[in-house]
Amino acid sequence: MMLPLYDRLRSAIRTALATQYALDRDAAAIPLETPPTRAFGDIGSPVAFELARELRKAPRVIAQDLAAALGPIEGVTSVSAAPNGYLNVFLDRGAFLTARLAARGTAGPRGGKTIVEHTAINPNKAAHIGHLRNACLGDTLVRALRFRGSPVEVQNYIDDTGVQVADVVVGLRHLEGLDLAGVRAIADSTRFDYYCWDLYARVTEWYEADKARLAVRAETLHEIEHAIDPSAAIGAFVAERIVRTHLVTMGRLGIDYELLTWEGDILRLQFWARAFELLKQKGAIFLQTEGKLAGCWVMTIDEDGGVPAEGAEPAAPADGADGEEPREKVIVRSNGTVTYVGKDMAYQFWKLGVLGRDFKYRRFGTRLDGETLWATTSRTDEAVEPHPSFGAATATVNVIDVRQAYLQQLLKQALAVAGHPEAARLHTHFSYEMVALSHATARELGFAPPPGSEEAAKPFVEVSGRKGLGVKADDLLDRMIDKALGEVVRRNPELPAADARQTAERVGVAAVRYFMVKFSRTKVIAFDIDEALSFEGESGPYLQYAVVRANNIFQKLRDRDGLDEAAIARAVAAHPPTALAGDDAADRLWSLVLDAAKLDDVVDGCVRTLEFAGLAKYAFGLAQGFNAVYHALPVLAEERDDVRLWRAAALGYVRQQLAAALHTMGIDVPTRM
RNA sequence: GCGCCCGUAGCUCAGCUGGAUAGAGCGUCGGCCUCCGGAGCCGAAGGUCGCAGGUUCGAAUCCUGCCGGGCGCGCCA
Known part of the structure; x- marks a missing residue:
């Protein structure tokens, strides 16, 4: 819960700028960052640097002016100007932690509904490892939106007529x-x-x-x-x-998903026919009468990217002086069938509520939480009423690999030229790079490229569903879980088989999911079985292990001292926060608490950039910080009551935040491992 | 040919809308289990941030041009 504090701080600095220099700055644009060490402060701002030229003053002087002009800010004990011009903020450490412990509950609803479409695997064969990257990224986005309190609807598109x-x-x-x-x-x-x-x-x-x-x-x-x-x-x-x-x-x-949308229903319910009308009306597509595309309904491809930025000049016609033919994309083939893009346009129109039609719905199955998984249908006899309201979202996100960037761009263009530039702007292609195989893994699986071939010279081996070349998702999961089971049994020989199995499943899943989000989405992953199977270092199991260790401390505090987290939070109030300030050990613990508080800021940034590697790295850093403190600063063996209680309170908060971060990535923590 | 993406330590990668001393994992070397669980911790070595210009008080980060690699540009999806 760092964002409310950031807001207060920015707004206070904004006021100081206004009173001190008569400057009207956008509060949101005031930069805040974390100083390299706690000695410098808890929050720092380089705001004075960018004002130096404008105000014709040294950054240090500006920072000093601002520090003096700032009134009291809730939660802040002091603000000082560093010699180099940074404005450094020091927080009330004890109050900060107790406020965090008291502030349970989730953020209220914010914004309109976002439809996230992910997975969308052709329903003609087993899922492979590339599909896992898609589903893990998509599901993490969904969980991140829910964490922020943003309404979200998850859909899985089924291309059953392809x-x-x-x-x-x-x-x-x-x-x-x-x-x-x-x-x-x-x-x-x-x-x-x-x-x-x-x-x-x-x-x-x-x-x-x-x-x-x-x-x-x-x-x-x-x-x-x-x-x-x-x-x-x-x-x-x-x-x-x-x-x-x-x-x-x-x-x-x-x-899992809330709705399966079947392409066949888009056809049978005449969604395409309706979208076709809309596109024709606006002149977005036309019947080509000559050339090799004669007889096809085509859309002219806007080479400038389709959707003009707000306020931009309309793009010049593509057939400029260079004499090149404008490129055209076939939407309806000369034999009358609709291409994938056409069907996707109709689907997209419906998602954004601009089609004017709706599906019928049937119950398809049960979701992981026991709720109904719905599917679209075109058959009146199986349609169920009432059903939840689907579609008509304010924003849409399609999780699709980068090779379809061109098609997704066309989709946006179609929305824009069909008279919905706003809808086009609210559609996002969440693109990510491919999953290939390392040479070692390709060899292990029996499809290494022949020596000397073009393939053999590349840094990785591409998978191919057509050739049956790749790692099946279930096979990968089975191997991960088997490997985890071996470790669990070795470390916990007394654990009943069913418990060991459940733990192994959680560990195996954590390993896969963490691996899928830890890389930037723009990076090709060369999947390596040995690397994925390793549970050491920056891995899902490492993060789980930190939480399991924390849980053990709290289990023992309960057993030995009869203290649960609520009791710790109450008991701590009777002591000064000596464990959080005063020496190096205290600074270390405080830094960890401060870091743990930034989860909301981190999730916000990830949603904004669709880059979840940041969440993975953040969670890993928290776990690392926890493990270091775990070794250096004992809780149970600490004899001073005040220090012991404050340490317990701090680690309780860190544990809670780390578990929340893991949950956002779809990682559950086992009771033992 | 045009468009998008990538190039940071031996390997795999972080580095947020430019900011304080460029980080992590693996690997290598050296320590730590009578001490809340060693899937762990502590330490060491290791970097012309592809190259060259530019903008800036300040560039791994922004701009331009090169070099190297990947992907896309179909009456497939």
Whole structure:
């Protein structure tokens, strides 16, 4: 809970600037940072530096003026000017901690609803490691928004009428010669997502052996889109079965959704037809009559990025003096079928409440918290009333890998030219880089590129769903959990098997989830099994271990002294905060408390930049700080009552904040590990 | 060709809207379990922040140009 204090401080400095220099500054623009050591202060501001030129005064003088002009600020004991011009703020340490301990509860609702779409795996085969990065980032965003009290709706888009599902249907019908009953029998007796994984790779090979076979794919896709059986029925069966396996896989990681939106419903409910009208009305798309795209409805691609910045001049026509043809993107093919972009536009219009239509809804399953998982439907007979209100959000975020940046840009452009520039501005593409494999891991899994090949020279090995090349999400999780189980049993031989299993699951999940968010989203991850399996250093289990250790201290305080956290908070009031100020040890503990308080600021920054590596690093730093203090400053063995109690209070707060940070990343803490 | 992204220690990466002495993990070397759990802690070595200019009181951070690498630009998604 640092943000309210920052606000007070900024507003006080703003007032001082006004009274002292008659300057009218935006409070939000006043820079605040953390000084390198506590000796300099708890909060510092370089505000005097940027004013030096304007005021024709030395930064040090300005800082001195400001320090003198600042009235009393709640929670602040003193403000001083450093010789180099920094304005340094010192906090009332004891009051700060007791206020934090008393301030439970969450922030009130803020802002309109944000729809976050993530996962969106083609429902034709098992999830792989790349999908995990998407889901972990998306789920962390959702949790971060909830942490701030921002209304959020999580959706998972299901492309059940796409080429990838069609390919598996081709495999089932033409390679395996199965009908719906046969497919069902296989689905009931195998790991169906794994079966389809292999089958999909075989279908790809089958096409490559004879390109003429691609006609079978086109025909199958057409049948699926137009509800012609048996392809349509088999496709629907495959999609539903596979989606359920994906839900189970993601559920293992603590990831779930409020609504599954089915692409098929977008077609059947004429969402596309409606969006098509809107786009035609505005002249956003037109029927091309000549050239190679004759017969297609196309959208002209705005090379300047589609959405003009506010107040910017309208972009000049793309067909300028250079004589280049403006580029065009096909939205409706000459055979009348809609491309993915078209369907996505209709979906996006609905999300932002500008389509003028709604889905019907059915119950699909149960969420992790026991609530209903809803799915869209176009069938009146299975529609359920009443249902929660979906769609019509103020903002939307699509979690999709960076290779689709171009399509997402087109999506924004479509919104803008269809008459909704504001909606376009409120749509964000949360892009992230790919997950590849390290050479060592590719070798271990049996698909190392041939020596001397182009692939072998690259720094990592790319995965390919088409070739069946990659690490399945469930296999990875199984390995992580097995490895964790070995460690748990070795360290806790007396633990009952069921408890050990539960602990191992939490540790394994923590390892995967932390690994997926610790890198910047703009970085390609070269996934390495050994690195991911290592639980040492900067890893999810390291963070859990810190909380487990803290829990042990509080368990013992309860057992030995009969003190719970509420009792500690009360008892501390009777003593001066000697453990927080006075010597190096106290400064160290205080620094940790101060750091722990910044979770809200950190989460805010992550939501603003969509960069959750910052949250991961922050949590790791907190755990590191805790572990260091844990070794240096005993609680239970401390004989001075005041120091012992204040240390307990401080570590209790740190533990609470660290656990909250972990929860935001979807990491649960085991009771023992 | 055009667009986006990346280049920081041996390796993998942090470094927030420019600010106080460029950090962490792994690896290497050396310490610490009669002491709240060693998945831990303490210490050491290790960096022309790709290169060259520019803006600034101040640049790893912002701008320009190069160099090296990745991705995208389809009647696939």
